[in-house]
Amino acid sequence: MERKEWPLWEVFIRSRNGLDHKHCGSVHAPDAGIALQSARDVYTRRQEGVSIWVVRADQIHASDPDAKPEMFDPADDKIYRHPTFYKLPDEVDHM
């Protein structure tokens, strides 16, 4: 019995206009057309989507979880990026 797997695609769905496409899982499909159909069948049976993106899984590049400190720590000590860092007179504090 030959087993030749269909490639893996990651699925992103926008549930309604105004919202982002969100990752919701994956499907196996031989091409984009069938990937979109499958994604529709599997992930939107109850009107959960108005738009579907499918991306071949091998086209997705992810940050290295081991490199989390190098990637994300630099943001930790830049508190001047936050509005609360700035003390203003009461009359203008609504800014």
Added chain:
Amino acid sequence: MYTQAIDVPTDQPQDAKRAPAAVVDNPAYQEEFDAKLARGEFIEAKDWMPEGYRKTLIRQISQHAHSEIVGMLPEGNWITRAPTLKRKSILLAKVQDEGGHGLYLYAAAETLGVSRDELVEALHAGKAKYSSIFNYPTLTWADIGVIGWLVDGAAIMNQIPLCRCSYGPYARAMVRVCKEESFHQRQGFDLLLALMRGSREQRDMVQDATNRWWWPVLMMFGPHDSHSEHGEQSAKWGIKRISNDELRQKFIDAAVPQARVLGVTLPDAKLMWNEARGHYDYGEIDWTEFRNVINGHGPCNRERLAARVKAWEDGAWVRQAALAYARKQELKGNAA
């Protein structure tokens, strides 16, 4: 739809002395992993995890997926014989959902570094298990209602705590499943209500189906806690949040008043409210039957597996043709 602690009960209770020591692959990573679990945080696909954690999840998630797909068969059996168009549409939608649930779960299992082909191979070779409940036959239309009421009811009990399991992709799949599961139980109960308001023959059919499914449903929750092989480690890893016995008790406590509303008797003479415990007492489960069924000797095991293997083999030409067509289109595109 259905998962259970599909560990076969051991002959003796497990205790700490017999449990194998955890293999610590990397002390620094292990420490971070343990700290995450202690903080109630999620583990995601590319995070470091102990091999045992990965293997247990692959086993549990894939067996859950297999259960959904195999679970399409006993109900699929009645699609062509549903009594009305409304019931047929509902049953089609339910069985379609089960297919979808299986796919969510295969997708979650694959994030752990196992391929779909490997998972299907394990099922077809009889190496992977699926929920014992699907090895029973659907003999009458009332069975379809009882499956919705009791089998899906039991599945919901199991699946709600899993929405908070430590592995992100599995937890998220469970959230999606639980949203859809409620309709499964409600349509089953609705179906039975219609039968119970019908003829004497229809009421007897419901009682007969209840008699046949009740005990196998209780077995869905797995062996008693004291005899559960994987329970303790799974609890430490944040995979199993509530024990087998606790879930089974919750289910029974919920089912008794539901049976009363329907007007059916649950086939257990020992079923009795215990004021001191605040729960229903119930009779002894026949664990020999459970062991036989989970090990391949239930009424429908061979039939279920044969149906799955046939579907896979019969569909091979479609999978190959689709791949060949996609490659051809790609080449055409490149040549243009």
